Amino acid sequence: MILIKFVYFDYGGSHSSVLAANIHLGNLNSAKTPSDAELINLPLFDKTVPEDFGTMQYVGQDENNHEVYVFGTRHSDFTATINGLAALLGVSTEYTFVGTMPYVNYLLRLGGFLSRGLSAPSLGRPFVFRGAKMAYPALANLVDRVKVETI
């Protein structure tokens, strides 16, 4: 079997991409919206710092031994660029890139800005939790689709 690296990416690599990666790995139940405690206990959820932008963060290996990463690209529409860069490097077949920005709602944006952008997690996290729960079903569907189409 060819092993693929799944890369879930968004602007900050902190919320929607982390949720999707953990759904992919089975760390979160795709059928049940997680609690605040489950969310904040995820290693990368709402914890990234500016230095993490552009660093591919390993999250784990799925049931078929495919590696799963999250990536904060500091761009809201990076799909064409990341695929183009991978092609120039000759590594396109190694990766499946999955953008999660279309699933980021206004609460996640606001919460993420307050918590990560302004370093005020006590202000931002209530919005982040609410926004993450709102986005969760769509992210779970995305991951299901990616797995069916790719594996």
Next chain:
Amino acid sequence: MDYILVGKNAVYETIVAALVFLQKEENLIEELDKNPVFGDLDRDNKREPIFMGFDNRGNRIYILGTQNYKLIEKIVGELSRVAGQPDIPLQVITMEIKGDALTYYLAYLADLPLIGAWFANLAKRWVISRKTEIMTSCRNTINSMPQLEDFSPAAKPLK
């Protein structure tokens, strides 16, 4: 080794830098006029690397315009590292050119209906009016990167 020049706008300042790399700076205005990529915002908005040609050693030269252009070198390094490549086969050259923020906003306004074309034209004229400055900036970038010494252009009078 292939090269990708990255900046805020691929089809404005970065294309000028690419022409310097391709040693086509002597007739820069003519080169820009005949190059369909110059000012092509549809192409820029695709956010994909744009192939510009081969240098005199057969290396491919690409350009890319993106908001997060300062992060591209790191992103390319990460894609290569995680894929297990021993060496990165793509050299990223980050172009920081004074005045590119104004070009970016003019290009943004070029999407407006009816008056958009006027802003697109203005962006082109803004770039052409700064060609000497852009070329100098490009040469400074070349000189600041030891791995690019093959590209160091001989001092030539500007037309």
